[in-house]
Amino acid sequence: MDFGYARVSTTHQDLERQLVALAEHGITEDRIYADKKTGATVDRPKFQEMLGYARPGDTIVATNLDRLGRNLRECLNVIHDLTERGVGVKTLRDPLPIDTTDTSGMAEISVAMLALFAHMERVFMRERAAHAREVAAAQGKQPGRPRKLSAAQLAAARAALREDQPAAQVAEAFGVSRATLYRYLAEAPAAQPSAANTE
Structure with a gap:
């Protein structure tokens, strides 16, 4: 059918x-x-x-x-x-x-050709992405999506959380979701105090 x-x-x-x-x-x-x-x-x-x-x-x-x-x-x-x-x-x-x-074998050939095209498509996509990263690095730009929080904003958010401000309010103040805020905090752990500052 x-x-x-x-x-x-x-x-x-x-x-x-x-x-x-x-x-x-x-x-x-x-x-x-x-x-x-x-x-x-x-x-x-x-x-x-x-x-x-x-x-x-x-x-x-x-x-x-x-x-x-x-x-x-x-x-x-x-x-x-x-x-x-x-x-x-x-x-x-x-x-x-x-x-x-189709039992004549043409179906297998067609699917094999499509598989080849799909492989070529993935290879070209990887090459384009790698080239874009190289160009961005050469121009001093951060590859990938623009960051939603700068280092200064992240430090301010961390300070607000240390003051026991609710994470949801801090995230809203910086125009990001709470999940995004937590992800950025995890990616950039707070700087540890140096030995000179602990003496």
């Missing part, structure tokens, strides 16, 4: 194009599942409902592979998990169509 899956990232986007393509493929409306939710998680209501119905020998059909996940690596994980369950995956409009029910 074929199940159709359609997804758009926001409630403002239209599912119609995908629904029409699935219907033209012969999937009846009662076997089409659609989510209006980001692909950043596989914990999507209709997606999970569809997985609950799918049995070995069934196939999940989508217009494009990116409907199943947020990136190539996640889509490959979905394909792997479904294959382990004996459930096929088929796409209708990808430049490199996927059909894991």
